[in-house]
Amino acid sequence: MLAISPTDRFVVLTGAGVSAESGIPTFRGVGGLWRNYRIEEVASPHAWRRDPRLVWEFYSMRRKVAASAKPNPAHIALANLERLLRERLLLCTQNVDDLHEQAGSKNVLHMHGELFKSRCDTCSRAPFQDRNTYDPPAEIPHCECGGRIRPHICWFGEVPFELDRIFHALEQCTMFMAVGTSGLVEPASPQPNENTQPLNNRILVTLKPRRDHVWPLFR
Numbered sequence: 107m108l109a110i111s112p113t114d115r116f117v118v119l120t121g122a123g124v125s126a127e128s129g130i131p132t133f134r135g136v137g138g139l140w141r142n143y144r145i146e147e148v149a150s151p152h153a154w155r156r157d158p159r160l161v162w163e164f165y166s167m168r169r170k171v172a173a174s175a176k177p178n179p180a181h182i183a184l185a186n187l188e189r190l191l192r193e194r195l196l197l198c199t200q201n202v203d204d205l206h207e208q209a210g211s212k213n214v215l216h217m218h219g220e221l222f223k224s225r226c227d228t229c230s231r232a233p234f235q236d237r238n239t240y241d242p243p244a245e246i247p248h249c250e251c252g253g254r255i256r257p258h259i260c261w262f263g264e265v266p267f268e269l270d271r272i273f274h275a276l277e278q279c280t281m282f283m284a285v286g287t288s289g290l291v292e293p294a295s296p297q298p299n300e301n302t303q304p305l306n307n308r309i310l311v312t313l314k315p316r317r318d319h320v321w322p323l324f325r
């Protein structure tokens with residue numbers, strides 16, 4: 107049981123393992139495949155330029171899968187923790203589904219984008235809610251500026267969102283928790299010290315984290 111003081115500030119990072127428990131497959135990462143395409147071939151700016159219909163077909167499939175998924179106990183526990191800590195908790199997720207929001211989390215930062223949002227690939231129009239699917243032969247919608255509407259996703263080769271805010275929050279936080287991120291098993295994972303409490307294989311809690319230790323997890 108963790109003792110939380112009134113001045114503690116949390117940063118929580120959640121990754122694909124949390125969504126997987128709700129039946130959302132893990133595509134990102136080495137060896138990820140969809141219909142014999144490597145994921146990099148359908149989730150990159152290059153793929154978008156070469157074959158935007160294929161890209162939308164992939165994301166339409168992902169929207170359909172995610173649309174029927176339900177939050178699991180991890181999502182619900184984190185929403186409860188936010189209710190307790192309010193603005194002293196920043197939930198940063200690598201997941202693009204909306205299961206944290208469905209569970210009741212409000213302060214969620216989607217560093218890899220959001221599956222149910224789209225944006226223009228040309229102008230700076232803000233991302234907007236979009237639950238539509240665009241399977242071929244459906245036309246890819248266009249923006250008023252003439253640009254094409256693309257998924258609001260951080261693709262391979264693009265910079266994750268809100269890194270400044272994450273960096274700042276890591277500076278301020280007294281507790282860091284990572285749940286379901288593959289980074290935990292890679293060399294970049296933080297070195298456990300006497301303040302680290304490994305709860306099980308998939309949850310890591312670090313007290314008084316050193317930012318340079320946990321920063322590599324935010325990829």
Ligand SMILES: [Zn+2]
Pocket residue numbers: 226227228229230231249250251252253
């Ligand atoms: Zn536009």
